[in-house]
Amino acid sequence: MIQIHCPYCGETLPELEFAYAGEAHIERPLSPSEQSDEQWAEFLFLRENVKGPHFERWRHLHGCGRFFNAVRNTITDRFYITYKAGEPRPDLATLLEEDK
Amino acid sequence: MSKYRLRGRGRVDSSKPVVFTFDGKPYTGLKGDTVASALLAHGVHLMGRSFKYHRPRGAIAAGSEEPNALIGTRRGPGRFEPNTRATVQEIWEGLETTSQNKFPSLKWDVGAVNDAAYMMFSAGFYYKTFMWPRSFWDKVYEPFIRAAAGLGVSPTEEDPDTYASRYSYCDLLIVGAGPAGIAAAREAAGKGLSVILVDENPEMGGTLLSEPQSKINGKAAWNWLEDELAALQAAGVKLMTRTTAIGYYHENLIALVEKLTDHLPTLPEDTPRERMWRVRAKQVVLAQGALEKPMVFHGNDRPGVMLAGSAQTFLNRYGVKVGNTPAVVTSHDSAWYAAFDLQDAGAFVQAIIDTRAQVRQDLQDEARARGIPVKLSHTVTATGGRLRVNNVRVNPVSGGTNVGAGQWIKCDALLMSGGWTPSLHLFSHTKGSLTWDDDLTTFLPKDTPEDCVITGASRGLWGVEAALRDGAARVGEALAKLGIGSSASEYSVEDDRTGSGVMMRELPTDRSPGKAKAFVDFQNDVTAKDLRLAVREGMRSIEHVKRYTTNGMATDQGKMSNINGLNIAADALGKKQPQVGLTTFRPPYTPTTFGAFAGYHRGEHFEVVRKTQIDAWAEEHGAVYEPVGQWRRARYFPKAGETMDQAVTRECAATRASVGIFDASTLGKIEVVGPDAAEFINRMYTNPFLKLAPGKCRYGLLLGDDGFIRDDGVIARVEEDRFHVTTTTGGAARVLNMMEDYLQTEWPDLNVWLTSTTEQWSTVALNGPNAAKLLAPFVEGIELTEEAFPHMSCVNCTVAGYPARLWRVSFTGEIGFEVNVPAPYGRDLWEKLWEAGQQYDITPYGTETMHVLRAEKGYIIVGQDTDGTVTPADAGMDWAVGKKKADFVGMRGLARPDLVAPNRKQLVGLLTEDNSWLEEGAQIVFDPKQPIPMKMVGHVTSSYNQGTTGRPIALALVEGGHSKMGETVYIPMPDRTIAAKITGTVFFDPENSRLKI
């Protein structure tokens, strides 16, 4: 069982308390009606499906209830970092360098 | 004393005889014996029949890796367990054991006819029979496979035992208490760390238990062991025996199964049978040792043929000679010591047959000194004996492959050793990488992503001294990560038995290899011939070979067969072993009971059953329940002798005639509060909410951003900044999660709080022409008149003395109220209404009547009439979509090309022409005469036979249904085709005339 650090609670806790919530940094357009069909389809359906470090969302469902972002390696399940929703996407190269 | 027992030898207690039965016959063993050692002491080698060919089999090993000697164990009613390894099960007074896979008896087995048909059941048998001939499947193959498949028989009674589940945290967990594990524990002990040392055996010591001849730091091995374990105990190390580390999971979580009672003659009170530990360790030391490899030759599965190291264990640990006149066949030095030990114990070793041309001179000298004949550069080509080996055919080999004339040597046991395989199971669970070692012809551990070190024979080090030194040194790396310095203790061992050997595939033979029954996987009856056939038939990867032949797929997880299988497959492919690869090791390490996994989660504790405050009243009044999500809900309230149809018909009629009472407490409830609450609701739901006045309710439809219906419910604006949102019973958690997602991550600027209040309210619904009359006397603060409290109103008031949120809403088409009171008051409110309602013949109704009444009015149930691909327009609910809104979740989605395309499946009513009832889920076609496969154009979503319209009604999704009113569609069923007319979805009171008070 993985352990996940909740950036809001500041604690590293068992995976059972959390729920996966899909790819991160996909922003809902402010004016959806102005989106073309292609743009809207991309927003709704197209995901990276990364093999390796993946930017994704988790929710501390059975804890504080907050959604947050994480970078997790989809091969090893290693979490490189978790960070609060709204914070900028961390630089992947730096993260991987720090992890060595 | 039994024939093969050596009094006073081993670790069994000669003063404590224990009587148990095997296939009904009593045997006397000694305390400390396993079933296998006790049977062997009586000269009983035949312990089971094999899986596929029903060949007679005996114990080949002495530990948990045993593939053959599987038995059933019984301890009174309910306590039967199949597939127990006889080499692991400790005996106790009264234990009943039985052999498996035999009929009518172990010695005369009818299924052994499979063995004669050996050529038919070779590699890929399962796959080939699946394909050809098709007509044979039902009558020949399937019955045969069903009868033959599976090991042992399942228990038929409920397991009366309890199984515990515990969490534990420690600094250091050491798996395996042989020399390496004990040395590691000793290094870590007394340093203020929490240390756990586990071993699957009843006592610790590992290989030392089988090799008492060595002296460690001047002490006899068993004295040293006793002193070390005492020292560890004194230093606070937690020692756990009969505890198997079954799996190694992410971030040093190790699952341990501790067996507490299987070895006890009487069961203690209040003790679970097994305890599953989930241990989160900061550092882990893996010291699981190595497993001996069998040799692969014709007849290597005959009872009496066993691993040399295991024979040594039976001798030294249990005081049992596995034979009086054993022979030894080996390609490794270690088997020579087994021969010496047996000879010294009074057996007459008939020969040591070594495939190698060169063997250490000191070993040859020792054999000669004992008078044991030695045959170097020899192979074994056959064994004889019906239910027990009684001779072995030995041939000289020159030039590696030239096999000379055979000679039969008499023997009553044949001990074999093909060398040793490091136990890498748990290391592999960590996703640790392996590296092939050409000298040892085996895989060795390399890197692991976990905080773990591996030591001793698990990494290819042979001998007690090497294991002790390595354990002490390697644990230093783990201790350093814990911030503890250490300097590895020194060990010196006298009479240590180290050795080396060479890797063999099948042994060379002068007979046709195609006819050889040279077993690689004993439990699944896979031979060397099967593996080569799999390669010839095109299998290239070891994973394919494994699945095609089932090599390594038995309950022993390939502990003995994987490396031999790999060597043979690699040879057949003409590749090196690492290019062919090793199959994946998966947890559990040894077969584990369902009980251990289930732990406390059984019976009522298997899953939460949510009950409302009114649930007990329903139970007292004979409700029949149905599960809805985790809730159990009253489905209907049958009177004596009533069927469900009769009860539901009566409940429907009574509600429409006077008044029905319904427990709606399970509806999901979310309190939405804050200055931006109206804005938030307006963005989430399709309907306009900004102008909804406090004191008013509105139906709300929730879409996903793809435009499809996700949920619905009535939403009340309780105050300017406070909404009481209801969701479907099953959708509550999902809707709250979705709301939180949008609020937290898309609109964090909105000042709104969301709180689940599902469990905080009891909700009692009253529906029917007399609902207002019944309720009015209980209500303070509002008059229940059309003017003061019109349909779709809500008010905070007092009902029956309790603070309440009273709503006037209807899911039936009748005058309706929902009274929300703080949950604990629910039952009292219900009973008061029930009592007062007697004058109106009040009728309690369940979910089934609720479904019928709503369907008659064409109200949808999300998840029944919709399936995640239905838009508001498809459901005929465009009226619920705000046309002037700038945005709401799903608004842009509704404009997607596919969602505005013509001919979408649309919700319609169906009335069958012959008044028959349609099956929910039944498929619909336009033309019943078209050829099969017909084009299906929709399906029945809801169908009822018990309503107030006097005829069956149905709702259905039909392609272009809204423009096909009055047309006929067809529902083909197995026995006939039913014609039905497309109608609107409202079957009852289309004018909504009944809502007025």
Ligand SMILES: [Zn+2]
């Ligand atoms: Zn949290």
